[in-house]
Amino acid sequence: MSGTGNCGKCGICLSVCPVYAVLKEEQNSPRARVQLIKAYKNKKLPSSPLLKELIAKCLMCGSCAANCPSGVDHYSQFMEMRSQLIEKHGDRLEIRGLVYLLAKEQRLRLAMGAARMGQAVVPSAFQKKYRLGNIPVKNYPKLNKKPFRAEVPEEIPPISQERGTVLYFTGCGTNYIFGETGHAALKILSRLGYRVLIPQKQTCCSIPMLFHGGVEEARENIIANIECLQHENACAVLVDCPTCGSALRDEFPAMMRKYGLDDAVAEQIAAKTQDMTAFIADHLDQLTFRQEDAEPARVGYHLPCHLKNAAGSSEAILRQIPTIDYVQLANSGDCCGGGGTFFYEYPELSGQIAAAKIASIRESGAQIWLTDCPVCRINLAGQLAEEDGIAMMHPLSLLAGLLDELDKQVL
Amino acid sequence: MLKPDVKMELVAIVGSDRYVDQPEVLTCYSYDSFAEEAMPEAVIFPLTTEEVAEVMRIASREKIPVTARGAGTSVCGGPVPVQHGIVLCFSKMNKILSINTRDRHAVVQPGVVNLDLQKALAPHGFFFPPDPGSMNFSTIGGNVSHNAGGPRCLKYGVTVDYVLGMQVVLASGKVVRFGSKNIKDVTGYNFSALYCGSEGTLGLVTEIILRVVPRPETMQTLLVTFDSLDNTARAVSDIIGSGILPAAMELMDKMTINAIEDAVGIGLPREAEGTLLIEVDGTTEACSRERQQIVAKVQEHGAVTIEEACTEEDRNRLWTARRAAYGVFAKISPNIVSEDVTVPVSRVPEMIRKIVEITDRYGLKAGVLAHAGDGNMHPLVCTDRENHEEWQRVEKAFAEIFQAAADMEGTLSGEHGIGLAKAEYLPLVMDQDTRDFMALIKHAVDPDNILNPGKFV
Ligand SMILES: Cc1cc2nc3c(=O)[nH]c(=O)nc-3n(C[C@H](O)[C@H](O)[C@H](O)COP(=O)(O)OP(=O)(O)OC[C@H]3O[C@@H](n4cnc5c(N)ncnc54)[C@H](O)[C@@H]3O)c2cc1C
Ligand code: SF4
Ligand code: SF4
Numbered sequence: 022m023s024g025t026g027n028c029g030k031c032g033i034c035l036s037v038c039p040v041y042a043v044l045k046e047e048q049n050s051p052r053a054r055v056q057l058i059k060a061y062k063n064k065k066l067p068s069s070p071l072l073k074e075l076i077a078k079c080l081m082c083g084s085c086a087a088n089c090p091s092g093v094d095h096y097s098q099f100m101e102m103r104s105q106l107i108e109k110h111g112d113r114l115e116i117r118g119l120v121y122l123l124a125k126e127q128r129l130r131l132a133m134g135a136a137r138m139g140q141a142v143v144p145s146a147f148q149k150k151y152r153l154g155n156i157p158v159k160n161y162p163k164l165n166k167k168p169f170r171a172e173v174p175e176e177i178p179p180i181s182q183e184r185g186t187v188l189y190f191t192g193c194g195t196n197y198i199f200g201e202t203g204h205a206a207l208k209i210l211s212r213l214g215y216r217v218l219i220p221q222k223q224t225c226c227s228i229p230m231l232f233h234g235g236v237e238e239a240r241e242n243i244i245a246n247i248e249c250l251q252h253e254n255a256c257a258v259l260v261d262c263p264t265c266g267s268a269l270r271d272e273f274p275a276m277m278r279k280y281g282l283d284d285a286v287a288e289q290i291a292a293k294t295q296d297m298t299a300f301i302a303d304h305l306d307q308l309t310f311r312q313e314d315a316e317p318a319r320v321g322y323h324l325p326c327h328l329k330n331a332a333g334s335s336e337a338i339l340r341q342i343p344t345i346d347y348v349q350l351a352n353s354g355d356c357c358g359g360g361g362t363f364f365y366e367y368p369e370l371s372g373q374i375a376a377a378k379i380a381s382i383r384e385s386g387a388q389i390w391l392t393d394c395p396v397c398r399i400n401l402a403g404q405l406a407e408e409d410g411i412a413m414m415h416p417l418s419l420l421a422g423l424l425d426e427l428d429k430q431v432l
Numbered sequence: 433m434l435k436p437d438v439k440m441e442l443v444a445i446v447g448s449d450r451y452v453d454q455p456e457v458l459t460c461y462s463y464d465s466f467a468e469e470a471m472p473e474a475v476i477f478p479l480t481t482e483e484v485a486e487v488m489r490i491a492s493r494e495k496i497p498v499t500a501r502g503a504g505t506s507v508c509g510g511p512v513p514v515q516h517g518i519v520l521c522f523s524k525m526n527k528i529l530s531i532n533t534r535d536r537h538a539v540v541q542p543g544v545v546n547l548d549l550q551k552a553l554a555p556h557g558f559f560f561p562p563d564p565g566s567m568n569f570s571t572i573g574g575n576v577s578h579n580a581g582g583p584r585c586l587k588y589g590v591t592v593d594y595v596l597g598m599q600v601v602l603a604s605g606k607v608v609r610f611g612s613k614n615i616k617d618v619t620g621y622n623f624s625a626l627y628c629g630s631e632g633t634l635g636l637v638t639e640i641i642l643r644v645v646p647r648p649e650t651m652q653t654l655l656v657t658f659d660s661l662d663n664t665a666r667a668v669s670d671i672i673g674s675g676i677l678p679a680a681m682e683l684m685d686k687m688t689i690n691a692i693e694d695a696v697g698i699g700l701p702r703e704a705e706g707t708l709l710i711e712v713d714g715t716t717e718a719c720s721r722e723r724q725q726i727v728a729k730v731q732e733h734g735a736v737t738i739e740e741a742c743t744e745e746d747r748n749r750l751w752t753a754r755r756a757a758y759g760v761f762a763k764i765s766p767n768i769v770s771e772d773v774t775v776p777v778s779r780v781p782e783m784i785r786k787i788v789e790i791t792d793r794y795g796l797k798a799g800v801l802a803h804a805g806d807g808n809m810h811p812l813v814c815t816d817r818e819n820h821e822e823w824q825r826v827e828k829a830f831a832e833i834f835q836a837a838a839d840m841e842g843t844l845s846g847e848h849g850i851g852l853a854k855a856e857y858l859p860l861v862m863d864q865d866t867r868d869f870m871a872l873i874k875h876a877v878d879p880d881n882i883l884n885p886g887k888f889v
Contacts, residue, residue, distance in 0.1 A: 029759075033566075090759015
């Protein structure tokens, strides 16, 4: 576990940790987690269920690492510690189940199919009354009818003059739940003149597994992903989910090294990985948007931690679209409390973290709330009420919907 | 672990969720930002003055040491419970009780984070001047107890200058109130001032009445470089000596600038031997006049470049760079030791020469950083505590630096406090009779020595 020694205990990370902000307890701060890991490593503390809980009560949002002046790598430390503690003390059954599913695309596809049927047969009275984590069951999104990648060909040619080829890593969110994000991405990319390759062999980016101790389970996925994303001609590997982005950029090369494998290809992919909205932002002048909207929709944005901490944001693009009424929410960059499975494991705490965001989107009068991350989206949408009349979507969906009709565009 | 019956009594006061004593959790209260650590036997999170009072009644009856803690960002071991016992952590007692800008005061609980108070004051056009580098995460209770300062304290003064009154729970559990909501108040001893900087050794501060002030109309910021550190320091003492009063005047040496530049790369002048970050605030006219005076002064001392931060963005960029200084040093070595000896501003050039001479002589990697306008030096030494030979050199160097400061009518600490870190050097700046007097007060207030024992008194 590298880097523990360099924590100067300065406390700067306390100021950015969403969990500390709510609980106000040192034991639930990034500094404490680093110190606890150090104590464990130095054999001053044995492993225990409580130690596991203290390490796990964390969103893995990465804000501590992004703001640590001493360059402590919380991420890998936490990940490694989680896996050691899970080995000793186990994990919740459902979480183990999730790791099991994500490890094999086939299992995941089957489970998603079953879950879709499940959603159709669960009585609505049950859906109204019960909560999973802190989210009412009725507020969970409907799963895609068919996985997105099964709906589209592996190669999609551009519909305007060809500029190049890009690879599209769709992530589980788009593949199984929010297929419309994928379709929006394709519409924009092909309009921009890109040939899009969606390798069918791609699978879960593995981050959820890595966060839950599935270091070995993740190996096959990571290798498969690296293999199918290796493509000389592609100028970029695009992701629509910031967490997948951080996996491709940071975790794949690191994990390959950890497995004792060659990291060269993983590094090449990492260097090409870009968030879809950032890629599109660079080409914005080549898109034309509808002008006629008399009453533009009021739009708010939630910046996911994994995008913020990689110095990204879709906000710049939103400011440039003339046909929307973009309102900047003061807390748009604050964590939503979703954190992978955090909202499920610590519902009350997660709800407390989200509360201020929900209040401010309501106050803003926005009809549309954008966010790039599928987990943030499930989490936030889950806490909105129908009466709020706020639709949540990926920025790409909004952009695609605003594109000018093709015949009016100068190609 | 405390005795089971005592534990039961304490749990009865705060409930089982605000009393913790598992070793995993206790570990998290064994440290602050200083090197030494010690485990408490229990941590209690009070929410009200009454709870603190009840805890103290039991602690004094049982003679259990009680150490207060805010955010644990002290750099001198202030909240480290060296004699174990109870850590009273105020982080959850964090309500802003009132803001009254007509009478210019705010009443807060000790766990309020400095930045949260600033955020609450901003819409009223007011601010709370003390701005320690840790303001985004340290608590007002901690700021008061260490009498914290920061860059703009040059013009505005330190925490004690903004404390109008407070409520304190004594060792016995008795609750006392000092001061009032009046800007002027000479009714009896000024106990609030005594408690500022008392580091939790005289009582637990449970409510604070703070003076708040209107935000200045504008701020202007200059970045000035010099080709020698000596000229830089001379410019500082000359500017202050000539009666100009900037809001802040920060000095950074070449090593500091380069370390920051390596880390954040915002185009700071790498070649300069000395750099000053100077800020003036007030009305636009006053700012412009002061800026001109400053420009004339730094030119007299051979300023090489003078850059003005015109936009808010530029200003933020420069201050972010300055605040990053501590951290960027932490990145390049396993440990950094940051001291804060302070000398009268006319001695700043002399003190800086001395610091450079001493750290060079001991072969240490050190940067010089200073809230120069008020003579507050922050020499930063990069080291590795595991390297015993080097660590000994570090200790010797600092002993000499403390001595040098004392010789220049300076003092051991401008803002970080004494705590564990500098207790042994106290005799350098405080004679026996004065130390006895301090002990007398401590004994009168805390006869059993249960309040943050093992520190400087
Ligand atoms: C990166 C960094 C930068 C810093 N920059 C500055 C700076 O520019 N200027 C500066 O002055 N300091 C600075 N500090 C030091 C430190 O942040 C300050 O001393 C701060 O005021 C401590 O606040 P805290 O809430 O962390 O208190 P803690 O560290 O928790 O406690 C400090 C002391 O106060 C006592 N205490 C806390 N609360 C109470 C209470 N309610 N009643 C009685 N006693 C109490 C504790 O027992 C302890 O002795 C810096 C520290 C770091 C890590
Ligand atoms: S910011 Fe980094 S160095 Fe500071 S306490 Fe957190 S982990 Fe440690
Ligand atoms: S990853 Fe996020 S939640 Fe976890 S310790 Fe760091 S800042 Fe806190």
